[in-house]
Amino acid sequence: MKIGIIGTGGFAKMHARILADLEGIEVTAFCGTSIEKAEKEAKNWSNAIGYTKVEEMLDKQRLDAVYICVPPMAHGDIEYALIERSIPFFVEKPLGIQKEPFEMARKVGEKGLITSVGYHWRYKDITAKAASLLREHKVGMALGYWMGDMPMVPWWRDVHQSGGQFLEQTTHIVDLLRFLCGDVQEVYAAYSSQIMQNKVEGTSVSDVGSVTMKLKSGAIATISNTCILPASNKAGLELYTDQGIIELHNDRIREIKANQTREYKEQLNPYITENSIFLHAVKTGDSSNILSSYQDAAQTHQVTFAANQSAASGKPVFIAN
Numbered sequence: 001m002k003i004g005i006i007g008t009g010g011f012a013k014m015h016a017r018i019l020a021d022l023e024g025i026e027v028t029a030f031c032g033t034s035i036e037k038a039e040k041e042a043k044n045w046s047n048a049i050g051y052t053k054v055e056e057m058l059d060k061q062r063l064d065a066v067y068i069c070v071p072p073m074a075h076g077d078i079e080y081a082l083i084e085r086s087i088p089f090f091v092e093k094p095l096g097i098q099k100e101p102f103e104m105a106r107k108v109g110e111k112g113l114i115t116s117v118g119y120h121w122r123y124k125d126i127t128a129k130a131a132s133l134l135r136e137h138k139v140g141m142a143l144g145y146w147m148g149d150m151p152m153v154p155w156w157r158d159v160h161q162s163g164g165q166f167l168e169q170t171t172h173i174v175d176l177l178r179f180l181c182g183d184v185q186e187v188y189a190a191y192s193s194q195i196m197q198n199k200v201e202g203t204s205v206s207d208v209g210s211v212t213m214k215l216k217s218g219a220i221a222t223i224s225n226t227c228i229l230p231a232s233n234k235a236g237l238e239l240y241t242d243q244g245i246i247e248l249h250n251d252r253i254r255e256i257k258a259n260q261t262r263e264y265k266e267q268l269n270p271y272i273t274e275n276s277i278f279l280h281a282v283k284t285g286d287s288s289n290i291l292s293s294y295q296d297a298a299q300t301h302q303v304t305f306a307a308n309q310s311a312a313s314g315k316p317v318f319i320a321n
């Protein structure tokens with residue numbers, strides 16, 4: 001299958017490296033904001049060409065699928081061009097910054113297009129383990145967090161380009177919460193800027209925040225984040241049940257009960273799994289193993305978008321699902 005990649009940054013490279021090891025897959029096009037960067041990536045493949053315009057790439061090549069690995073502010077026209085031509089796509093989270101993903105989700109649904117979103121926590125084997133434990137446990141509440149340093153790509157610190165930490169980064173934990181505990185009904189957020197605006201020029205994202213959520217199930221969740229730390233510290237989700245605590249971290253899960261604790265380590269690379277499953281769906285037309293479709297990811301975006309609205313207004317935001 002012939003694949004095009006839009007974006008030439010860190011995560012476009014990560015997906016390209018995985019695609020290089022998959023049988024029957026050839027990346028034939030890279031599209032970037034500069035021809036130098038697009039051609040540099042294309043050189044790693046025997047038949048790939050660099051472009052700076054998505055429409056030109058799609059006019060000149062018959063692609064089986066496209067990967068979209070661009071920053072949050074760059075979404076919109078790319079997806080519309082692919083939907084228009086009925087080309088399946090894999091898109092990195094988040095889907096956008098404002099309301100545009102909701103309209104795109106409607107159009108993707110109308111076309112019945114195969115899509116997959118890079119919410120890779122869903123593909124971890126420790127997440128599957130958590131899901132199986134939850135068949136016997138009822139979640140009363142959840143505590144999630146993404147405590148780390150500030151990614152230094154310039155768009156990230158600009159709230160108009162990234163949407164801020166909760167929407168851009170902590171969205172992984174919000175999506176994991178939705179995946180394991182169901183939909184969110186109401187959101188109340190408090191954000192603040194404590195340190196980074198004085199430390200890194202051009203910073204307009206908040207650097208600390210907490211979001212309280214009421215879930216449809218009745219469970220209560222709080223997810224907090226900060227980007228003030230000198231290094232990445234911890235990201236994860238803790239689920240509090242009548243049997244004890246299930247703690248999910250990046251590379252392990254702990255099941256804590258009254259008199260015993262069990263730990264399981266992540267065994268697989270979820271990025272390889274999500275890529276293989278997406279490409280299998282494109283090849284066979286069977287998308288049943290895709291765990292994060294565009295439409296589902298749009299519901300996660302609804303929660304992070306609502307959190308940003310709540311932080312701005314100081315009022316809770318109700319989500320109609």
Ligand SMILES: NC(=O)c1ccc[n+]([C@@H]2O[C@H](COP(=O)([O-])OP(=O)(O)OC[C@H]3O[C@@H](n4cnc5c(N)ncnc54)[C@H](O)[C@@H]3O)[C@@H](O)[C@H]2O)c1
Binds near residue numbers: 008034072120153
């Ligand atoms: N799933 C994950 O674990 C994970 C990890 C890192 C990044 N990401 C996501 O991947 C996306 C990209 O992040 P990154 O780290 O690669 O960023 P980056 O800054 O390294 O690269 C972004 C690339 O997009 C290109 N670009 C910008 N606007 C474009 C446009 N309109 N058309 C084509 N190319 C355009 C830039 O030139 C750059 O090459 C972000 O949304 C980020 O959240 C996901």
